[in-house]
Amino acid sequence: MGSKYLFPYKSRFVGIGLILLHIPIRAIWEYLYPGLGEHHLPVKPGDSVLFTNQHLFSITSAILMLVGLFLIAFSKEKIEDEQIAQLRLDSLRWSIYLNYLILLLSLIFTNGIDFIDILRLNLWVPLLFFIIRFRWVLFRLNRSLTEEKN
Amino acid sequence: MKNNIRVERAIKNMTQAELAEKVKVSRQTINSIESNKYIPSTVLALKIAKVFGKPLEEIFMLESKDMK
DSSP: OOGGGSBOTTHHHHHHHHHHHHHHHHHHHHHHSTTOGGGOSOOSTTOOOOSOHHHHHHHHHHHHHHHHHHHHHTBOOSSOOHHHHHHHHHHHHHHHHHHHHHHHHHHHHOOHHHHHHHHHHTTTHHHHHHHHHHHHHHHHHHHHHHHHHO | OEEOHHHHHHHHTOOHHHHHHHTTOOHHHHHHHHTTSOOOOHHHHHHHHHHHTSOGGGTEEOOGGGGO
């Protein structure tokens, strides 16, 4: 993955900011419409009105969270080199594997309505797992460096 | 593939950080290469050889398991 298709290093902090910002918006929404959190997508017949207050709140918080995760996942490291690029590609592959495993299992073990929840989960799983896995290998890399020094 | 970057660095009295800066990678990458955890690209290998002023084969060598 060429580093020219990555966001600048500092956009990671913008991403963290967006995710923190999404929390109060989510909280306000849960406060205004308690209990609607689980089924905010217009799936029931006759309930397909877009851009209602609930819909706007839910898409705003989802977009903030998604963009935040995206910026964190795909921002450059301070020193971006070929080993980092390889680790990033590796983590990306693992997250796709995991995502499709979850999708496959959910295809087998769920029916119609539940599958919508799985699709929504699908929005976060690849990015989240990628970030966790990538950070973990970078952490291990740095730890091996400090062990070397001692 | 093995290498003797560590030996060459000792000869030139160079730290991992100094070598990393010269070839524009992170210190972690130099460390991984030295401990045979990461195989550098051809470009990076050539750059490292250039820093030491030696031909590539004197710094990086194939092992028998590479030929399997």
